[in-house]
Amino acid sequence: MTQGKVFPSKALLQLPLFQDDGSTEQYSTKQQIERSYARATLVARAYEFTLDDVLQMNGKLWDLHADPISSIDAATTTILTIHYNLALGTLGPILATRPDLAPLIQKLLKFEIIGQFMLTEVEHGLDARQIETTATLLPDGSLELNTPHPGAAKYMPPVTTISGIPTIGVVFSRLIVDGKFHGIRPVVVSLTDGKGMCKGVSSRMVPPRSGSKPLDHSMTSFDHVRLPPGSVIGSLEESTDVRGDFLKSIWRISTGGLALSLGTVSFLSVGVYIAGKYSLRRTVSGPEKGSKMPIIGFRTQQLPILHGLAQVHVLQAFSKFAIPLFRDRNLHMYVRHGISTIFKATALQHCQSTLLALEERCGAQGLFNYNQIVRGHADMRGVCIAEGDILAISIRLISELLQGKYCLPEPKYPDCLLYKHEQGLWKEARDRYSKLSGTHRSEEFNNAILPLCRPLAEFIGHRMAYEAAVDQGVDPALVELYEAGVIKLDSSWYVENGLLSRAEQFDLESVAANKVLPDLERFLDLLDVAEYATAPILSGKSWNEFVVSLPQFLGISEPLEELRGDSPKPTSMSETVYKKILFWR
Ligand SMILES: Cc1cc2nc3c(=O)[nH]c(=O)nc-3n(C[C@H](O)[C@H](O)[C@H](O)COP(=O)(O)OP(=O)(O)OC[C@H]3O[C@@H](n4cnc5c(N)ncnc54)[C@H](O)[C@@H]3O)c2cc1C
Incomplete structure (x- = not known):
């Protein structure tokens, strides 16, 4: 690939978690997702991102995305790109004006808290400027985040408790001040504490994407969630250029x-x-x-x-x-x-x-x-x-x-x-x-x-x-x-x-x-x-190892009486078996 280049993930390949001989395809969806988060944790540690790496978009950020670890587990890369590039890339620049966020940003950099970037809604994808989630400024300076109807649920950043890691979201919403639309702004929201969903936040995990490594992609809704003052990333003032401000706020998508x-x-x-x-x-x-x-x-x-x-x-x-x-x-x-x-x-x-x-x-x-x-x-x-x-x-x-x-x-x-x-x-x-x-x-x-x-x-x-x-x-x-x-x-x-x-x-x-x-x-x-090439077909040895790792159906029954040569008694499928199949779900 990049001849001579050693990606930080290389040192991890010897760990059991990264050994993929093909048999892990048999794991349940949840087990596979848990493995991807565990892998993401180790890859994040191997990269040791600083805020400068993220904001200056230096070599480390590009290396993470070019890292062939994605060909073993692309879900790992998805988790990390949303986290570092989109969420931290959007949240990071405000540290200068919000020093109180330093502990959160430190934990995000270490992947001790996961960041999600929540722009798209079920009914608003490419026309994301029409999103309907609202963040309403209240008289005491706090905000209320709300999903007005199911079509405005955020689609499809992974927001469940499967990772076991606390998670925050950078949630794009319509900022409403004194009943007036002030433009679209990202707001910072607690989503899970790693064990349970935070109050007012709920998600439904969608079934796995066809063919790709599974991840807990979800639809996430907010039910009148109260956010402390200062949760808005950016100004509370009314936008004079709604489109321009919106495009600036989603700039990290282009980097991604x-x-x-x-x-x-x-x-x-x-x-x-x-x-x-x-x-x-x-x-x-x-x-x-x-x-x-x-x-x-x-x-x-x-x-x-x-x-x-x-x-x-x-x-x-x-x-x-x-x-x-x-x-x-x-x-x-x-x-x-x-x-x-x-x-x-x-x-x-x-x-x-x-x-x-x-x-x-x-x-x-x-x-x-x-x-x-x-x-x-x-x-x-x-x-x-x-x-x-x-x-x-x-x-x-x-x-x-x-x-x-x-x-x-x-x-x-x-x-x-x-x-x-x-x-x-x-x-x-x-x-x-x-x-x-x-x-x-x-x-x-x-x-x-x-x-x-x-x-x-x-x-x-x-x-x-x-x-x-x-x-x-x-x-x-x-x-x-x-x-x-x-x-x-x-x-x-x-x-x-x-x-x-x-x-x-x-x-x-x-x-x-x-x-x-x-x-x-x-x-x-x-x-x-x-x-990084784990395909069993690569060699006779890897193929044989793969074969013995697969579930085996071993023969212990007698041949069917219809094929034994003696005249069988006529039989038919029992009514109970038939009824069971008929009502199968
Ligand atoms: C793997 C993956 C991860 C994702 N993760 C996130 C995430 O973390 N956070 C998040 O917010 N979102 C996420 N998304 C959602 C993603 O941002 C949207 O899928 C994307 O913006 C497209 O929106 P849509 O799927 O609703 O398509 P739609 O907007 O419904 O568009 C469907 C099709 O309509 C046509 N179309 C629509 N508009 C136009 C136009 N203007 N001109 C011509 N044709 C048009 C095109 O054929 C287009 O492909 C993720 C998506 C994927 C696939």
């Missing part, structure tokens, strides 16, 4: 969008490593009579693995370009947000399509969570939505760029094919936009521009990623293969514009793949994720 997308490099690395190693050891009959060949011999097996390898290296370079830009406070907030959007759209596009391809190429084994790839795909599905739904943030970015509100950094290599492609798509979008008479909220804009936005964000990202890889000296064969791979994503454009025929595109990929293939095993080992 970029940070969580770094996980794509880990998930891709682990996925490529598992599929690559398995394809090298899994054999089928070879062309010679009685011979065997490893499935990696098939071109259809090689291509997704090699493309994944190229994407890992290129995305890694792209992240090194994107993070400093995102942290640059001299750039306008919208530009920094734009960089986060482009990285997220691109990284998740590659991650999701490649993991799906790798999973398929492992046959039936690819379908099982214990082999990690399919689970990684499901875990990253959540990242596509959380901290900025890719479609929605792409629409916002491209619409604002089209309207000329700001610009992203200039491209560097105007002769590069990916740049020409991007320019071609921009021209298409601008031509369409110039013909519209309505605003960006019009039906015309909706029909003509919205469908272009996500692909355009991804194609800008391909060009930026390519430039970063060239600048950072990524192996040219891998860069060539990356380029050939993304050209295939809009093959017809290159044909239409006379740049590359379909045959030329095929050859481009083939030549690049042939350059990388001889070094495949070396490249797989260089990913440096062997300790």
Whole structure:
């Protein structure tokens, strides 16, 4: 992955809690969630965050999100990203004006208290500015926090007592002063003391997400909860710019969008490593009579693995370009947000399509969570939505760029094919936009521009990623293969514009793949994720150990009398058994 980089989680991998041989898939949902919180506690300790690390968004924050521990337990990363980036990142800046909060912040930094970030409501997701939870200022300076109806319950930060750790929430609400709406503000609220829910707070845990590591995601409501004076993070004054103030207060979501997308490099690395190693050891009959060949011999097996390898290296370079830009406070907030959007759209596009391809190429084994790839795909599905739904943030970015509100950094290599492609798509979008008479909220804009936005964000990202890889000296064969791979994503454009025929595109990929293939095993080992790859299919030894860990159904009964050869007495299902099934629930 990041060759030579030792993530703080590495020292934990020897502990029994982190040994995952696949058999832990049999644990109950609650047991798995408890393990994730226990793991999160140890990972948090290993990182030893300071408030400066969180607020300055320095290396530690990005390392936490890039840490391949997420490919063993993504729920751990979810817990920690909500806690450190969203909750502490929002609460931390007020320490300067609220020194009384220092003990709370110290405990949050040590993960002795967990922080939740509670913005979304059941009925308000992407239009979170319409949330309905209220925080009403009372005459004595205290506040009353209330959920007016079930549709305004907070969705879906994990708020139960399963962790056993006291928990507070940074709860976004409509601030009401003297009956007047003063804007949306986060307020700090006690949620659980680790044993029970705090008075007036209730939650309902939703069933586990499909395929991914389970977590106690919940719907949380507040019933006229009294909060002490000073619970509001920010001013009590009426907002003069409600939208602007709201966007500033949720700024850490943008950080999370970029940070969580770094996980794509880990998930891709682990996925490529598992599929690559398995394809090298899994054999089928070879062309010679009685011979065997490893499935990696098939071109259809090689291509997704090699493309994944190229994407890992290129995305890694792209992240090194994107993070400093995102942290640059001299750039306008919208530009920094734009960089986060482009990285997220691109990284998740590659991650999701490649993991799906790798999973398929492992046959039936690819379908099982214990082999990690399919689970990684499901875990990253959540990242596509959380901290900025890719479609929605792409629409916002491209619409604002089209309207000329700001610009992203200039491209560097105007002769590069990916740049020409991007320019071609921009021209298409601008031509369409110039013909519209309505605003960006019009039906015309909706029909003509919205469908272009996500692909355009991804194609800008391909060009930026390519430039970063060239600048950072990524192996040219891998860069060539990356380029050939993304050209295939809009093959017809290159044909239409006379740049590359379909045959030329095929050859481009083939030549690049042939350059990388001889070094495949070396490249797989260089990913440096062997300790994070727990899939039993990786070796004969790990497979055998996995098999003996599974529940066994051992034969002790006699064969059915219908198959014994003597004439059986006619029998039918007993009425009692039938009735039992009929009323089963
Ligand atoms: C793993 C995970 C963890 C989460 N953790 C938290 C948390 O800790 N705290 C928290 O507050 N929230 C959390 N969320 C919720 C998350 O913030 C929301 O899911 C997200 O904002 C999207 O809202 P929604 O799911 O309600 O989608 P909706 O708003 O219902 O949107 C659904 C779909 O409608 C379409 N759509 C909606 N608006 C537009 C638009 N303007 N333009 C075009 N299409 C549109 C899109 O296709 C979109 O995908 C989490 C979500 C996930 C997946």
